[in-house]
Amino acid sequence: MNTPYRLNRFVIADPGKCIGCRVCEIACSTVHSREKTPLTAGNMNNPVQSRLYLVRTPQGAVPVQCRHCENAPCAAACPVLAITQKDDVIYVDEDLCIGCKTCMLACPFGALKLVPVFENGLPVEQNLPLLSETAQPENSNGDSDGYKQLHVVIKCDRCLGLEQPACVANCPQQALQVVSPEEHLAARMHEAAVSLAAVVRNYTS
Amino acid sequence: MYAKNFDETVTIDTIIKMTSPIIAIDKELCTGCGRCLEICPVEAIAGKPNTPHEVDTAVCILCGQCVQICSGYDAPDETFPTSRAERLEQRGMLPTVQEPLFAAHYRGDIHRVIEALQTPDMFTIVQCAPAVRVAIGEEFGMPYGALTPGKLSAALHALGFDRVYDTNFAADVTIMEEGAELIKRIQENGTLPMFTSCCPGWVKYLEDQHDDLLEHLSSCKSPQQMAGTLFKTYGAKIDQIDPARIFSVAVMPCTCKKFECERPEMNASGYQDVDLVITTRELAQLIKHAGIDFPALSDEDFDNPLGCYTGAGNIFGTTGGVMEAALRSACEMLTGTPLPDLELEYVRGDEGIRKAAIVHEGVALKVAIVAGLQHIDSVLEQIRSGEADFHFLEVMCCPLGCVSGGGQPKVLLPNQCLEAHIGRKSGLYAHDRSLAVRKSHDNPQVKKLYQDFLGEPLGHEAHHLLHTDHSHNRNLV
Amino acid sequence: MNAFIIGDAELCIGCQACMIACARAHEQLPTAALNERETPFHSRVTVVNVPEVTVPVQCRQCEDAPCARSCPVEGIVQNNSHIEVVKEKCIGCKSCVLACPFGAIKVVEDTIVCSRIFMSASADTPQNRIEKPPFVVEKCDLCADCGTPACIDICPARALQLVDPDAMQQKVENRRKQNANRIRQYRSQLM
Numbered sequence: 001m002n003t004p005y006r007l008n009r010f011v012i013a014d015p016g017k018c019i020g021c022r023v024c025e026i027a028c029s030t031v032h033s034r035e036k037t038p039l040t041a042g043n044m045n046n047p048v049q050s051r052l053y054l055v056r057t058p059q060g061a062v063p064v065q066c067r068h069c070e071n072a073p074c075a076a077a078c079p080v081l082a083i084t085q086k087d088d089v090i091y092v093d094e095d096l097c098i099g100c101k102t103c104m105l106a107c108p109f110g111a112l113k114l115v116p117v118f119e120n121g122l123p124v125e126q127n128l129p130l131l132s133e134t135a136q137p138e139n140s141n142g143d144s145d146g147y148k149q150l151h152v153v154i155k156c157d158r159c160l161g162l163e164q165p166a167c168v169a170n171c172p173q174q175a176l177q178v179v180s181p182e183e184h185l186a187a188r189m190h191e192a193a194v195s196l197a198a199v200v201r202n203y204t205s
Numbered sequence: 206m207y208a209k210n211f212d213e214t215v216t217i218d219t220i221i222k223m224t225s226p227i228i229a230i231d232k233e234l235c236t237g238c239g240r241c242l243e244i245c246p247v248e249a250i251a252g253k254p255n256t257p258h259e260v261d262t263a264v265c266i267l268c269g270q271c272v273q274i275c276s277g278y279d280a281p282d283e284t285f286p287t288s289r290a291e292r293l294e295q296r297g298m299l300p301t302v303q304e305p306l307f308a309a310h311y312r313g314d315i316h317r318v319i320e321a322l323q324t325p326d327m328f329t330i331v332q333c334a335p336a337v338r339v340a341i342g343e344e345f346g347m348p349y350g351a352l353t354p355g356k357l358s359a360a361l362h363a364l365g366f367d368r369v370y371d372t373n374f375a376a377d378v379t380i381m382e383e384g385a386e387l388i389k390r391i392q393e394n395g396t397l398p399m400f401t402s403c404c405p406g407w408v409k410y411l412e413d414q415h416d417d418l419l420e421h422l423s424s425c426k427s428p429q430q431m432a433g434t435l436f437k438t439y440g441a442k443i444d445q446i447d448p449a450r451i452f453s454v455a456v457m458p459c460t461c462k463k464f465e466c467e468r469p470e471m472n473a474s475g476y477q478d479v480d481l482v483i484t485t486r487e488l489a490q491l492i493k494h495a496g497i498d499f500p501a502l503s504d505e506d507f508d509n510p511l512g513c514y515t516g517a518g519n520i521f522g523t524t525g526g527v528m529e530a531a532l533r534s535a536c537e538m539l540t541g542t543p544l545p546d547l548e549l550e551y552v553r554g555d556e557g558i559r560k561a562a563i564v565h566e567g568v569a570l571k572v573a574i575v576a577g578l579q580h581i582d583s584v585l586e587q588i589r590s591g592e593a594d595f596h597f598l599e600v601m602c603c604p605l606g607c608v609s610g611g612g613q614p615k616v617l618l619p620n621q622c623l624e625a626h627i628g629r630k631s632g633l634y635a636h637d638r639s640l641a642v643r644k645s646h647d648n649p650q651v652k653k654l655y656q657d658f659l660g661e662p663l664g665h666e667a668h669h670l671l672h673t674d675h676s677h678n679r680n681l682v
Numbered sequence: 683m684n685a686f687i688i689g690d691a692e693l694c695i696g697c698q699a700c701m702i703a704c705a706r707a708h709e710q711l712p713t714a715a716l717n718e719r720e721t722p723f724h725s726r727v728t729v730v731n732v733p734e735v736t737v738p739v740q741c742r743q744c745e746d747a748p749c750a751r752s753c754p755v756e757g758i759v760q761n762n763s764h765i766e767v768v769k770e771k772c773i774g775c776k777s778c779v780l781a782c783p784f785g786a787i788k789v790v791e792d793t794i795v796c797s798r799i800f801m802s803a804s805a806d807t808p809q810n811r812i813e814k815p816p817f818v819v820e821k822c823d824l825c826a827d828c829g830t831p832a833c834i835d836i837c838p839a840r841a842l843q844l845v846d847p848d849a850m851q852q853k854v855e856n857r858r859k860q861n862a863n864r865i866r867q868y869r870s871q872l873m
Contacts, residue, residue, distance in 0.1 A: 019240070020237065020238050021240055022276045022280075023276045025278075026276050026278065026618075030617045030618060031618075039343055039346075039348075039349065039614075039616065039617065039618075040615055040617060040625075041304045041615040042344035042345075042486060042489050042490070043304075043344065043345075043346055044304045044305055044617070045304075046303075048280060048281060048305050049281075056236065056255070113282075170618050170620050
């Protein structure tokens with residue numbers, strides 16, 4: 001009877017606790033470094049590229065990230081199958097991504113981001129020549145030597161392989177948590193059942 | 206060019222106003238999260254949630270803990286009124302710096318180091334605080350607390366400094382002076398408890414908020430300033446150099462040391478004793494800028510004689526270290542018998558306030574160690590009310606002492622901060638254990654310094670060069 | 683005002699007949715075909731069996747339904763007098779699951795829509811590709827298409843009832859009247 005798939009767990013923030021410090025973004029970028037995980041700021045040679053986004057509005061701050069949708073529109077939209085279901089996350093294989101941006105159109109949360117790729121502080125080039133008139137050394141896109149910088153889409157992978165997602169583990173306010181849909185539902189139903197018991201008697205009697 | 210006679214009428218306040226502030230919060234990057242406000246030990250930061258915060262420079266003790274905790278950064282896909290290049294320039298940082306820039310920051314001074322190194326007539330001397338050698342490796346991908354004194358010395362030689370000396374040497378000298386001062390106060394019924402004076406944030410705090418207790422403060426200058434004075438006097442004599450040509454740089458784990466070296470009274474050598482202070486992070490940036498592969502460097506020694514140090518000088522870099530170094534010497538000076546065991550675990554606390562009593566050959570000493578300035582007020586109250594029964598108080602502003610100072614490498618993941626600080630602390634103690642000489646008064650070059658130049662601890666020359674009158678300094682402000 | 687179904691913990695005997703009836707009522711296939719199908723079978727009402735209480739829990743058809751407001755794709759709508767899921771729009775993001783205070787929304791495997799999402803290890807070779815089964819959210823729709831709600835019909839203990847807007851309104855008004863009478867009785871003491 002039970003479904004063979006566990007529903008995808010995801011990270012969500014408590015807006016009441018978030019103070020907008022951006023530690024989650026730094027932590028996310030740090031653990032997703034393409035090189036050895038930098039320990040200190042001095043090792044961060046590449047620009048900060050976070051997979052969650054601290055959104056600040058007049059009402060306050062809250063980080064937004066991927067919900068790992070069961071019927072993920074991003075994955076369904078990807079023409080090269082770079083986005084798949086891996087363990088219990090929706091995963092982007094950055095090596096397969098062609099930068100077509102369709103997934104960004106599809107996602108209703110704005111959870112995907114197209115980023116330029118850097119390694120050891122230098123832009124990674126791809127075999128895509130620039131039209132010679134527009135080719136300038138180190139132009140604003142980080143392109144150089146007449147070739148365009150590699151761009152890929154990144155998104156939350158819930159830090160697959162780590163004990164706890166870096167954003168959750170490092171939030172100084174404990175404002176972020178991993179939600180397991182099954183456990184969440186069971187807890188809510190439990191509360192609902194208990195509160196219902198008293199109320200219904202009052203109505204029926 | 207930079208070494209100059211300091212005008213006696215310049216006060217600390219004008220110094221602060223003259224230069225750009227040492228610690229500041231960048232309004233464009235601050236998100237108003239309030240974590241700096243929480244960590245500030247003196248409540249010098251104010252601001253409403255979600256709006257940029259501000260540092261009150263009159264209260265700030267420049268410890269730089271806000272710089273360490275700040276996480277509001279210059280996100281590459283956001284546009285700010287100030288460009289990254291402009292921001293680097295405003296902060297006195299090298300244009301080659303790639304790391305993210307955070308809202309809370311300190312004034313960078315690296316350009317002046319480069320200029321001095323490139324000035325042919327300048328004789329450049331550098332000193333490194335103990336905590337630098339257990340942290341700088343982290344900026345080059347090494348693990349937390351990696352012990353790299355040899356590579357540090359090699360990098361400084363490679364950068365072109367004429368003399369690579371060590372603050373640890375001056376820490377040993379500090380113990381000679383401070384130990385003698387403590388014994389004198391005990392024997393002559395002087396003001397007790399005596400306070401350590403090596404942490405410039407603590408000294409500033411006492412001056413700013415508790416000037417009635419300044420008499421308790423040891424008259425010793427900090428190791429950085431003792432080193433600076435000795436470089437331009439004794440050091441100049443050794444190298445037969447006109448002290449006016451010396452440009453003296455200190456590499457420190459501390460942001461407040463930038464302020465300390467600019468204090469108007471710190472000119473016993475006849476010149477500004479220490480011309481410039483850069484932090485551990487700034488030195489790492491300079492090493493990268495110069496294209497030096499730090500992890501690949503072969504070990505080199507610090508230069509003699511003012512780079513010779515003991516294990517006792519080395520542990521100044523962590524809480525309890527000054528106390529331990531002082532006890533190793535003071536107990537022996539008082540009784541004539543060395544301590545049986547040099548591992549004084551009972552003073553190595555980092556829990557805020559630690560008290561300990563030492564009985565050695567009939568001499569009983571009581572001490573207290575405060576780690577983190579937020580814990581100090583209750584101790585000061587005890588002293589005022591006469592309840593304090595200890596002789597000697599060590600105070601460090603930063604949580605685990607200098608290893609966790611504001612100028613140290615900034616740990617990116619908050620849940621690794623403690624691991625990093627403990628790693629650095631263990632590195633210092635490991636270094637202490639591995640050194641042949643572990644007591645300051647056994648440092649052969651310190652002995653020679655007293656023999657050839659200073660005379661006795663607390664003697665006339667030592668008093669002139671290595672001590673300062675804190676209550677008088679207060680009047681300058 | 684929307685009608686809704688509530689369970690009575692004092693009457694419920696925990697037999698789960700309501701769950702079976704609910705699941706069956708929302709399947710179009712004949713029973714024989716259902717027996718052969720591999721896709722699991724799910725109910726929109728859940729008999730919660732916890733130490734404190736045993737009672738069926740389902741959607742309260744909230745007027746300002748948090749589930750609908752949390753949906754990023756307008757996949758939950760008001761249909762006549764109940765809140766309904768538009769299956770074809772559901773992306774399985776689970777926002778409604780977080781939003782509902784009753785735990786009344788479930789994410790279940792579905793046979794009708796198609797996911798077009800592949801399992802990671804299988805994606806490289808076209809012939810071996812394994813498609814991930816689609817999931818949609820489900821919740822009580824008061825059996826709007828088939829008359830009386832199946833759970834109420836089947837309950838042997840009569841523990842489930844439909845709270846009808848008119849009846850509820852009537853009840854509330856009666857309570858006000860009774861209260862007014864009571865106030866009149868003790869008014870003299872107050873003054």
